[in-house]
Amino acid sequence: MTVTGHTPRVFSGIQPSGNLHLGNYLGALKRFADTQDSGTQTLYCMVDMHAITVWQDPAKLRHATRELCAGFIASGLDPAKSILFNQSQVAEHAQLAWIFNCVARMGWMKRMTQFKDKAGKNAENASLGLFGYPALMAADILIYHATHVPVGEDQKQHIELTRDIAAKFNHDYGVDFFPITEPVIEGAATRVMSLRDGSKKMSKSDPSDMSRINMTDDADAIAKKIRKAKTDPEPLPSDLDGLEGRPEARNLVNIYAGLAGISAEAVMADMGGKTFSEFKPALADLAVARLAPISEEMSRLMQDVSEIDRILANGAADARAIAAPILRKTYEIVGMVGA
Numbered sequence: 001m002t003v004t005g006h007t008p009r010v011f012s013g014i015q016p017s018g019n020l021h022l023g024n025y026l027g028a029l030k031r032f033a034d035t036q037d038s039g040t041q042t043l044y045c046m047v048d049m050h051a052i053t054v055w056q057d058p059a060k061l062r063h064a065t066r067e068l069c070a071g072f073i074a075s076g077l078d079p080a081k082s083i084l085f086n087q088s089q090v091a092e093h094a095q096l097a098w099i100f101n102c103v104a105r106m107g108w109m110k111r112m113t114q115f116k117d118k119a120g121k122n123a124e125n126a127s128l129g130l131f132g133y134p135a136l137m138a139a140d141i142l143i144y145h146a147t148h149v150p151v152g153e154d155q156k157q158h159i160e161l162t163r164d165i166a167a168k169f170n171h172d173y174g175v176d177f178f179p180i181t182e183p184v185i186e187g188a189a190t191r192v193m194s195l196r197d198g199s200k201k202m203s204k205s206d207p208s209d210m211s212r213i214n215m216t217d218d219a220d221a222i223a224k225k226i227r228k229a230k231t232d233p234e235p236l237p238s239d240l241d242g243l244e245g246r247p248e249a250r251n252l253v254n255i256y257a258g259l260a261g262i263s264a265e266a267v268m269a270d271m272g273g274k275t276f277s278e279f280k281p282a283l284a285d286l287a288v289a290r291l292a293p294i295s296e297e298m299s300r301l302m303q304d305v306s307e308i309d310r311i312l313a314n315g316a317a318d319a320r321a322i323a324a325p326i327l328r329k330t331y332e333i334v335g336m337v338g339a
């Protein structure tokens, strides 16, 4: 896959707002780790400025940012191969976001489903930051001229908006400067659903802790949540068509596929005909085998916070080295004196 005229570069971000869960792991972290050996430059960011679009307790935000960094590393990201950093340490994100605030249209923002979901019924009371969230996200990506963005399904609309912002900027200023970035939404588990309701996304904000597997859950908690996951009385079918109208069964199959690194078809070929009382223990064993070492490594890394801060500071310096010339050029295009 190439984006015309631009060197391939991968960027993605995760909010440090606590409760890192299986959806984040399968939809994002695990896939990030898979990309870092592809020969393409990779940047991964803890987007703390996005997190504060809804109020965060400062001590918890600091903890969650470091814990997220530990989660990245424990999931296989190597700071020597990928640039790992937090957003607020690279001021160019906010600077480019302002330019994009002036490019993006109110109507575009109003259509964003994540804004509608998060703002709820009282949109007038939402922060201006929450409304402008996608312009900052476009800045995160485009300040590095990133060409590919691995994300879960729920971020697709935001990446489409990023493309619209890049295209409008290029058009308004008569340049071919920002790439039209490609979302990368691949694999069986790009939309992991709640364990309690197969029609709802697994989410850090779900009030029920039983709805999600947290990356900090221990083996007993993981096994218990899978055992109690909602299912239907039928055994597993032998092909994907048989999962039609069975969202909870489909979700568990997708989770199995994501954890095992195989296709959902391959899971069906292996597990078709099994009852949930047979399939769930196999899934629990697989989940524990994959996740327990990650959560153990996260706790180990969290014992040395100064090392995490050092990794983030190094990452920020590397990120800034790419971002600063792109911001300077953007200012020049826009007509700012001194750029």
Ligand code: TYM
Binding pocket: 011, 012, 013, 014, 015, 016, 023, 024, 025, 026, 027, 028, 047, 050, 136, 137, 140, 141, 149, 150, 151, 152, 153, 154, 155, 158, 189, 190, 191, 192, 193, 201, 202, 203
């Ligand atoms: P966030 O922090 O909500 O989620 C981080 C990543 O996890 C994915 N994800 C899921 N994937 C599968 N199933 C789920 N249930 C699930 N829940 C979350 C998300 O799709 C995402 O890839 N706006 C972004 C953060 C962001 C960003 C960026 C991403 C800010 N700037 C630039 C990419 C590029 C967000 O809130 O993700």
